[in-house]
Amino acid sequence: MATQETVDHKYVYDFAEGNRDLKDLLGGKGANLAEMTNLGLPVPPGFIISTEACKAYLATGEEPAGLAGQIEAHLESLERGMGRRLGDPDDPLLVSVRSGAKFSMPGMMETVLNVGLNDRSVVGLAARAGGNERFAWDSYRRLIQMFGKTVCEVPGEEFEHALDEAKRARGTTDDLDLDADDLHGLVDAYKKIFLKHTGRDFPQSPREQLDLAIRAVFESWNAERAVLYRRQERIPADLGTAVNVVAMVFGNLGPDSGTGVAFTRDPASGAQGIYGDYLANAQGEDVVAGIRNTVPLQELESIDKRSYDELLVIMARLEGHYRDLCDIEFTIERGKLWMLQTRVGKRTAAAAFVIAGQLVDEGLIDLDEALHRVNGAQLAQLMFPRFQLDHGFEPVAKGVGASPGAASGKVVFTSARAVELAGEGEAVILVRRETNPDDLNGMIAARGILTSRGGKTSHAAVVARGMGKTCVSGADEIDVNVPARRLTVAGQSVSEGDVISIDGTTGKVYLGEVPVMPSEVVRYFEGTLDPAEADDALVKAVHRIMTHADAARRLAVRANADTGADAARARRFGAQGIGLCRTEHMFLGDRRELVERLILARTDTERSDALAALLPLQRDDFVAIFREMDGLPVTVRLIDPPLHEFLPPLEQLAVDVAVAQERGEDVAKEEALLAAVRRMHEENPMLGLRGVRLGLVIPGLFAMQVRAIAEAAVRVTREGGSACPEIMVPLVGAVQELETVRAEAEKIIAEVVGDSGVEVLIGTMIEVPRAALTAGQIAEAAEFFSFGTNDLTQMGWGFSRDDVEGAFFWRYLELGIFGISPFESIDRDGVGRLVRIAAEEGRAARPGLKLGVCGEHGGDPESVHFFHSVGLDYVSCSPFRVPVARLEAGRAAVETAGSDSR
Numbered sequence: 001m002a003t004q005e006t007v008d009h010k011y012v013y014d015f016a017e018g019n020r021d022l023k024d025l026l027g028g029k030g031a032n033l034a035e036m037t038n039l040g041l042p043v044p045p046g047f048i049i050s051t052e053a054c055k056a057y058l059a060t061g062e063e064p065a066g067l068a069g070q071i072e073a074h075l076e077s078l079e080r081g082m083g084r085r086l087g088d089p090d091d092p093l094l095v096s097v098r099s100g101a102k103f104s105m106p107g108m109m110e111t112v113l114n115v116g117l118n119d120r121s122v123v124g125l126a127a128r129a130g131g132n133e134r135f136a137w138d139s140y141r142r143l144i145q146m147f148g149k150t151v152c153e154v155p156g157e158e159f160e161h162a163l164d165e166a167k168r169a170r171g172t173t174d175d176l177d178l179d180a181d182d183l184h185g186l187v188d189a190y191k192k193i194f195l196k197h198t199g200r201d202f203p204q205s206p207r208e209q210l211d212l213a214i215r216a217v218f219e220s221w222n223a224e225r226a227v228l229y230r231r232q233e234r235i236p237a238d239l240g241t242a243v244n245v246v247a248m249v250f251g252n253l254g255p256d257s258g259t260g261v262a263f264t265r266d267p268a269s270g271a272q273g274i275y276g277d278y279l280a281n282a283q284g285e286d287v288v289a290g291i292r293n294t295v296p297l298q299e300l301e302s303i304d305k306r307s308y309d310e311l312l313v314i315m316a317r318l319e320g321h322y323r324d325l326c327d328i329e330f331t332i333e334r335g336k337l338w339m340l341q342t343r344v345g346k347r348t349a350a351a352a353f354v355i356a357g358q359l360v361d362e363g364l365i366d367l368d369e370a371l372h373r374v375n376g377a378q379l380a381q382l383m384f385p386r387f388q389l390d391h392g393f394e395p396v397a398k399g400v401g402a403s404p405g406a407a408s409g410k411v412v413f414t415s416a417r418a419v420e421l422a423g424e425g426e427a428v429i430l431v432r433r434e435t436n437p438d439d440l441n442g443m444i445a446a447r448g449i450l451t452s453r454g455g456k457t458s459h460a461a462v463v464a465r466g467m468g469k470t471c472v473s474g475a476d477e478i479d480v481n482v483p484a485r486r487l488t489v490a491g492q493s494v495s496e497g498d499v500i501s502i503d504g505t506t507g508k509v510y511l512g513e514v515p516v517m518p519s520e521v522v523r524y525f526e527g528t529l530d531p532a533e534a535d536d537a538l539v540k541a542v543h544r545i546m547t548h549a550d551a552a553r554r555l556a557v558r559a560n561a562d563t564g565a566d567a568a569r570a571r572r573f574g575a576q577g578i579g580l581c582r583t584e585h586m587f588l589g590d591r592r593e594l595v596e597r598l599i600l601a602r603t604d605t606e607r608s609d610a611l612a613a614l615l616p617l618q619r620d621d622f623v624a625i626f627r628e629m630d631g632l633p634v635t636v637r638l639i640d641p642p643l644h645e646f647l648p649p650l651e652q653l654a655v656d657v658a659v660a661q662e663r664g665e666d667v668a669k670e671e672a673l674l675a676a677v678r679r680m681h682e683e684n685p686m687l688g689l690r691g692v693r694l695g696l697v698i699p700g701l702f703a704m705q706v707r708a709i710a711e712a713a714v715r716v717t718r719e720g721g722s723a724c725p726e727i728m729v730p731l732v733g734a735v736q737e738l739e740t741v742r743a744e745a746e747k748i749i750a751e752v753v754g755d756s757g758v759e760v761l762i763g764t765m766i767e768v769p770r771a772a773l774t775a776g777q778i779a780e781a782a783e784f785f786s787f788g789t790n791d792l793t794q795m796g797w798g799f800s801r802d803d804v805e806g807a808f809f810w811r812y813l814e815l816g817i818f819g820i821s822p823f824e825s826i827d828r829d830g831v832g833r834l835v836r837i838a839a840e841e842g843r844a845a846r847p848g849l850k851l852g853v854c855g856e857h858g859g860d861p862e863s864v865h866f867f868h869s870v871g872l873d874y875v876s877c878s879p880f881r882v883p884v885a886r887l888e889a890g891r892a893a894v895e896t897a898g899s900d901s902r
């Protein structure tokens with residue numbers, strides 16, 4: 001039973017009651033409509049049903065108590081304000097019913113327009129439109145179509161077939177050639193379709209239409225495509241959508257009416273200017289669906305100068321008010337401009353940087369705020385390569401550069417085929433005439449998206465930009481034939497499976513695979529492009545924001561690098577040291593034989609001979625790295641993986657030995673190898689003889705590495721350089737393990753270093769849960785901790801890091817057990833808690849203990865924020881991710897300083 005409290009709960013808000021800060025409650029669209037209303041802009045009147053009402057409906061399957069009455073009251077006030085009533089046969093009020101969640105989910109949820117039309121009010125609408133019967137019947141048929149499809153799940157193709165049939169009968173392919181009689185006939189046909197599929201007549205009661213449409217919008221929050229989109233965009237599943245009920249204004253009343261979309265700056269490049277699309281004599285969904293090709297917004301100036309000028313004034317006002325790029329939907333009804341939506345616009349990664357820089361120049365935001373407005377994922381996108389076009393590649397078509405990037409792949413024409421081929425590891429380009437929300441799966445699977453219709457604001461463009469996926473839209477020289485699985489362009493035919501390349505920056509389309517070259521942003525990071533000389537606004541903006549991030553951040557950023565070349569690259573990318581030098585690869589290649597000798601040694605002498613032969617090689621490895629990292633710390637990790645990984649695989653060796661024996665060959669060596677492999681075989685090698693355990697079992701192994709590190713450091717220092725080695729012991733679970741290794745290492749270091757002035761730190765990885773939980777003890781024997789979050793996640797969750805992602809993570813993601821793989825982004829609650837405990841207890845035992853992370857999470861934007869909050873000193877990641885980590889560390893610092901607007 002409803003309590004008094006729920007009865008009184010406020011679920012419906014007039015536009016004048018809201019503002020842009022109420023997105024949680026009113027959704028993004030509603031909150032911004034309210035904001036524009038309060039700014040005095042021409043917004044058609046309306047009201048918002050809150051996300052709370054949606055959540056209550058979804059929880060119980062029924063409208064919450066009090067909602068119906070509140071809708072009634074707001075509807076009456078809307079009717080009074082407009083001087084019209086819903087369903088009035090003489091002069092009806094019509095409303096649109098639109099979804100609007102906190103985060104924009106373009107096209108993923110439902111909208112129903114023209115609610116309030118029925119067999120009687122359609123006549124009144126024609127009279128109100130100055131006797132324009134065509135318009136009235138067109139509006140009515142749109143209502144039945146949208147309502148049927150979204151509210152009652154009538155298959156959309158049936159309406160489309162009926163529309164095609166009407167056009168065929170009239171001998172045209174253009175909707176605009178249908179006259180009032182044709183459309184009246186179409187309404188009758190649509191009604192029959194409706195009856196056939198629902199078993200009832202199309203509802204004539206406007207209030208019933210309204211209530212059912214509101215319900216359908218609520219329910220569309222859980223539609224499959226919306227769920228998928230949220231998962232992809234990491235939008236929480238429990239936010240619900242608001243519903244906006246707005247008085248209809250009409251862009252399809254004739255040539256002095258129209259509808260459009262505008263951006264206050266170019267959402268693709270960030271360039272200042274007027275960007276957008278306009279479509280005369282049309283309703284909003286025609287533009288977004290890309291059904292008819294639009295004209296550039298500038299052309300509105302010659303079509304309707306007064307509205308155009310007013311629009312420019314409003315755009316400037318909105319941009320100043322929101323201090324950001326805004327995107328706008330508007331309609332002109334008989335020369336009167338109406339604003340239907342605004343929001344801070346989605347933009348490409350490049351535009352995000354460029355716009356943030358411009359807004360600083362314009363004094364609208366400061367540099368801290370500019371840092372907020374960009375993120376590491378965008379920076380990573382800018383580091384992708386571009387097409388290299390000096391190989392004689394000529395474009396075969398040009399569309400709109402809707403979402404930048406360079407993508408090559410096999411052509412597919414359906415979403416299902418895109419998913420299938422991508423699942424087999426193929427790169428695919430999804431080619432469609434236009435996309436619709438049902439294509440979402442295919443868009444996610446594809447490397448790039450190409451459409452032959454639609455502009456920068458078409459569904460394909462908006463969704464691809466949101467996902468950071470390359471997209472070319474509206475390449476209208478391309479004729480797409482989906483049933484034949486073929487496209488034709490420039491007299492050539494391209495079939496499913498043929499390779500094409502698309503450039504989402506220029507909009508150009510190429511046949512075949514175009515080679516790629518490094519991005520300018522990478523050239524800037526590598527130091528081969530001077531930002532002062534670059535005439536590229538993007539490079540300048542990146543430089544400026546990175547400089548601020550570096551000044552703001554508290555976390556240092558190091559790189560994981562195992563060779564001199566990697567170390568050099570990492571340094572160019574801004575690494576302040578090496579956080580993890582894995583030494584195991586140094587035991588491969590032509591050193592394999594020495595390692596085999598070590599493993600197969602039967603006597604102490606054999607073993608020490610093998611180690612003695614490895615020592616100078618290891619020393620040279622470290623000399624190269626210390627030279628590159630002159631003056632910066634280098635954490636060298638002693639050998640970690642089980643030794644049998646350095647031997648041939650058991651099955652292969654067994655077969656080889658058997659075959660050789662059969663042939664009567666001398667296989668004594670191979671037999672010894674096989675016996676060793678058998679001896680060392682482990683059921684769970686990841687939990688077996690590796691890391692510190694190996695160091696404690698194979699005498700002299702760690703000692704050789706420690707000696708090589710110390711000798712290399714001394715040599716580089718004697719050359720006049722400065723080596724700062726940090727020796728790191730892997731897989732420690734108990735302080736006694738570390739103490740044993742440490743005691744031996746200290747002796748060797750003292751002996752080698754002498755009076756050279758070299759200082760060698762000794763620390764440990766924290767990657768076994770027990771180490772995290774006994775960090776206070778371990779800190780007594782460690783000068784630093786480096787969190788190995790790969791193993792800590794593996795052992796914290798009990799997930800085999802090599803198996804689970806392919807085996808069953810898809811199901812865990814589907815069930816929402818986690819929103820992203822814990823190997824990609826740190827699990828704050830569990831594994832993150834282990835990190836926090838170890839950091840706190842380690843520092844309590846040894847104030848000033850140096851703390852870092854060197855697992856993959858060190859380069860993950862979300863995780864960097866977490867490590868900042870835990871108080872680590874540095875993150876370490878692969879060289880290519882160093883700039884991303886620098887940026888995110890700067891953002892984390894600025895956010896904790898208090899100006900959080902994420």
Ligand code: PEP
Nearest residue numbers: 767788789790791854855
């Ligand atoms: C880790 O476990 O996080 C780590 C850095 O070590 P590796 O990935 O080499 O096991």
Ligand code: MG
Nearest residue numbers: 767788790791
């Ligand atoms: Mg590890």
